[in-house]
Amino acid sequence: MADFNPSLVTLCCENSAFLVAEEENLPGVTPVKIPCGGQVEHYHILNAFDQGADGVMVLACLKENCKHFWGNDRAEKKVNYVKGMLENIGINAERLAYSPVAANNEYKYGELVKEMYDKLKEMGPMEGKVKK
Amino acid sequence: MNAQRKYPPAPEEMTFEPKVLVVGGGASGILSAEKAAELGLSVVLIEKTEELGGKAAQLSFLYQSNLSPSQWLKDKISSLEKNNKVTIYTNSQLEKVNGQVGNFKVTLNIEGKKEEMDIGAIIMATGMDLSSKMPAQVEKGAGSFLSQMEFEKQFTQLASGDSKTFVLVVKEDDFLIGCINALKYSKKLKEANHNVYVFFDEMKVSEEGTEKLYHQVREEGVTFIRGTNNLKIGQEEGKFSLTTIDPQLPVKLAKELVINFDYYIFNEDLLPGADTGKLAEILRVNLGPGGFFQEDNYHTEPVYSNRQGIYFVGACRMPDLLHNVQEQAGAAVNSIYQLSVADVKELMEKTPLIDVIKCAYCLTCYRSCPWNAIDLLYEIEGAAWDGAPYLHPLACQKCGCCVAECPNRAISFPGYTDEDMQKEFKKIGGKV
Amino acid sequence: MIIGERKPLEEVFDRTSSFNKILVLGCETCVAVCLAGGKKEAEETAEAISLHRKKENQPVEVKAESVQRQCEFEFIDEFKDLMNDYDVVLSLACGVGVQTMVDRYPEKIVLPGLNTTFLGYPLEQGVWMENCQACGDCVLDKTHGICPITRCTKSMLNGPCGGSSEGKCEISGDIEIECGWHLIHERLKALGKLDYMEEVEPPKNWSTSFHGGPRKIVREDVKIVRGE
Known part of the structure; x- marks a missing residue:
């Protein structure tokens, strides 16, 4: 699997993570802007997997630091719910992750994404993904 | 089948009522009313008690100027009374708030009579409550123990005479008022040749000029001793003494310190006003730490609440000094002004749109909106359930929480619709 | 709902x-x-x-x-x-x-x-609670708005059974179940109508409930017969 290059989607809150994600242009990573962690829908996460993502990360603001009070908490809850769904489906729930990132924390963003990317590389392509 | 239906009001119809309701007639309320009237907004000022002034009117002096607070407020009150932009109701309370910023429908209880009013924005300036607890059981001479507010009221009388001993005890709390009061008393008392001891846990001198004041009074001979937990009060025939060991000294040097004092001044517990919880329910705003109004959020401006058009000024958000309150009043009024001139049409284009045909009126959005920006409307043309929630463009902060929660996917967020997201997902892997 | x-x-x-x-x-x-x-x-x-x-x-x-x-x-x-x-x-x-x-x-x-x-209602967002069993013969007037059929685990009409302690039903295990008759008692007490606790309810007509098979309501006044 050495030649496998996973594709990772990061759903980034525009108030924090997206400001970092915009700057960092990492290969294989598709940052998607969302207005707040609270806007994340189960459907969108599943859809990202369906569209060919090997992993999805939801990145919102730090705890108690959400512009909209509880958006980041809701995002975390939703991610946990979808993790359950993924397990039922038979997909490794590790392919989905939630992390809080601050707007000025480029290093952490890079680290998180790299860690996830390496993990995905090890896991191999998404279960049932049609190889192009 | 799923055509978007717009429902009232159209952007042209949305007007911002240039009227501000100020709840509370203390210093914060008076300052807010004054600022709002200066900007040409009409003001309704309501006060629960019989007269304006609140707690600031009982202060006898300020630390940073020679201004007499009571006189200063009296002048402000009389100029407000003359101002034809300002209507003042005493013995009045806020009962109900409907609607959103720009068009709040407010029900007031004015001297027992209910009155409805259209209001553009609300400034809460309901102040705080003080609670004082005697530091010791005293048989005789309880008059020697005074809380800061009681002391302030009779300051000139008590500070007259010569060489009395005052003990000022400032127990630690979350606010700096206790410390600054102690400093300002020390200065005046020292000027009148009294002996002053200040016991404190944390000397909070973050306010402008207060650190200088602290050093100044120290040089003038006020004794500052850290630690308020080991104070023993002895009493004999109405004479009092205080015994303590300075915890800052090394053990070898530490010995009992006995102070015979005439007056023992302690700081009160500063508590949110008794009505704060009830008012928060009426206004649908969140309470902050300690039951005060301030929403403890990194991203919110200090005077903002979790609803647009509702602001907190003065001690009801956090007990603060008068000059800060003045700034808060300015900030609140400025942002009201900015909202009143905002381009509603432009905001509307970015606001999530509720499709009333798909809406099951399940109230999920209404309950999950962090900004309480959603109103429940009835008799909506074309709606599946006669009524539908309405997302107010001025109140909405565009976070999309309602969009994600809607079980019938009846809310679409311009820029983040399914198609937009799919477009983004199409890029997956394409970049490599 | x-x-x-x-x-x-x-x-x-x-x-x-x-x-x-x-x-x-x-x-x-x-x-x-x-x-x-x-x-x-x-x-x-x-x-x-x-x-x-x-x-x-x-x-x-x-x-x-x-x-x-x-x-x-x-x-x-x-x-x-x-x-x-x-x-x-x-x-x-x-x-x-x-x-x-x-x-x-x-x-x-x-x-x-x-x-x-x-059949129930949301206690808060995300929490739902059962409070009607559609028994077809409502007794809420007697118990002042708390349903003994639903809230009492044994659907008793003459409660409490004696098995409740500290307001909790005796069948409570990991999940605590409130004693319906305790709730009724507290409500009646608040309303000053405790007399009702003394009254003995006659057996209920369960034929209106599911025990009589699937139920059907026919209203001739609103039925539409084509060609009338």
């Missing part, structure tokens, strides 16, 4: 495994309001099925739609053409919706995607 809960996904996958064209049909009324079977859940379920099948290497065609009220013939008729394109309908409506579909389209296979749980 009718409260439901989505079936475990494994069960959904298992039941639909033999079909290759699946229509997931939500209902936009009760089950949408209790966040179990609206359009959003229909889309989620459809997406999950599609992902699962992809993983199993058995591609499937899934579509998510939702009906205004799945228990009305007129509303489901709008989806007649669409249904013909699919092998099976996975209905996210309550049991009533599923059976209405079957009644209207006997040739179609309709599978339930939801467990219909009870």
